[in-house]
Amino acid sequence: MAIVTESFLPALNGVTTSVCKVLENLRARGHDALVVAPGTSPWSPTATPERYAGFPVHTVTSVPVRQFRVGLPSYELETVLHRFRPDVMHVASPFVLGVRGLTAARALDIPSVAIYQTDMPSYIRQHSGPAGNLTARAAWRWIRRIHQQADLTLAPSTSALEDLRAHDVARVALWGRGVDADLFHPDHRTDPETEALRRSLAPNGEVLLGYVGRLAPEKELHRLAEIARLPGARLVLVGEGPSREQLEASLPGAAFLGRREGLDLARAYGAFDLFVHTGTRETFGQTLQEAAAAGLPVVAPARGGPLDLVDVGVTGDLFDPDRPGDLAATVAPLAAREAGDRRRAMGQEARRRVVERSWPALVDQLLDHYVTAMGGATVSVA
Structure with missing residues (x-):
């Protein structure tokens, strides 16, 4: 199969993570794949890899847009696909490059599966000022046109599935996201490195309220101001982005750990007592799964993914994002020092449930969706 993705390494985000995990599991099953992704700038200190999981990565010219690399569509895609001759095309979060991929798949009679992963209309509404609603409607028209070209569109959550259907996107199905339950594991809490990190962040035994993700306006991190001064607690943010400087000024006392990956990220989760997410535009919420796998209760908006x-009340809690102060009211009981047993019980149940959503299981489901898009044909193995 060919995977055309709007985002890939060295960029780290939900789209990249999903594509990488799919590739790793396709390799483990003996399938063959090709990746088409935006390339990095010649002046970038890190470059898009030429291969990943043993598969070739073909890069296209890209331009920076709000700190993202956007791949420019061109006719070279047809040539690349014609040479590779995939059984099926997997298009990750199509918006620009992915559109060209779907057009090429149609021209070459390649069955296609489009992965809906980013709530672009909401992001556009947020950044378009008074014209926000108008531009969001235009974005939905564009999304509908994109996904009409796909043989099957996969949504990551029931909320996203309902949004697609409400905007007349046809041929949709549910496909969630997997989680690395071996990397994100409660055992990391007792790592010497994790214990040292926790001592530095909570020298007086503070309850650590953690966030992991981009520090950007669309994550609505201004909401964290409600819980920045909860007694006996401390905010810890993992990630980078354009909002960091503003957040450091508005969240006095919070700790900013910067970008972390792999085991360093797992240890950051291990140092937390409670995971807090603020964004209301998540079609899924991969960091919520990672936190659950690490044995943490999660507090998030009662919206979307x-x-x-x-x-609620079992693996964490949901707050009303339309009610000022509700985040603080929801977090405060769980952030109390005497709530430790309750947090641990929630975290244990969150872990028990999330381990059923491993990446191997999710890729098995994805292969079934490929077969559906192919009209029942078998996906070939290299």
């Missing part, structure tokens, strides 16, 4: 991931 978190509705599928948080069982």
Whole structure:
């Protein structure tokens, strides 16, 4: 199969993570794949790899847009696909490069599966000022046109599935996201490195309220001001982005750990007592799954992807993002020092549930969706 993605390494985000995990599991099953992705700038200190999981990566010219690399569509895509002759095309979060990929798949009679992953209309509404609603409607028209070209569109949550159907996107199905339950594991809490990190962040035994993700306006991190001064607690943010300087000024006392990957990220989760997410535009919420796998209770908005991931009172809690102060009211009982047993019980149940959503299981489901898009044909193995 050919995977055309709007985002890939060295960029780290949900789209990149999903594509990488799919590739790793396709390799483990003996399938063959090709990746088409935006290339990095010649002046970038890190470059898009030429291969990943043993598969070739073909890069296209890209331009920076709000700190993202956007791949420019061109006719070279047809040539690349014609040479590779895939059984199926997997298009990750199509918006620009992915559109060209779907057009090429149609021209070459390649079955296609489009992965809906980013709530672009909401992001556009947020950044378009008074014209926000108008531009969001235009974005939905564009998304509908994109996905009409796909044989099957996969949504990551029931909320995203409902949004697609409400905007007349046809041929849709549910496909969630996997989680690395071996990397993100409660055992990291007792790592010497994790214990040292926790001592530095909570020298007086503070309850650590953690966030992991981009520090950007669309994550609505201004909401964290409600819980920045909860007694006996401290905010810890992992990630980088354009909002960091503003957040450092508005969240006095919070700790900023910067970008972390792999085991360093797992240890950051291990140092937390409670995971807090603020964005209301998440079609899924991968960091919520990672936190759950690490044995943490999760507090998130009662909107979008978190509705599928948080069982209120059992694995965490949901707050009303339209009610000022509700985040603080929801977090405060769980952030109390005497709530330790409750947090641990929630975290244990969150872990128990999330381990059922491993990446191997999710890729098995994805292969079934490929077969559906192919009209029942078998996906070939190299």
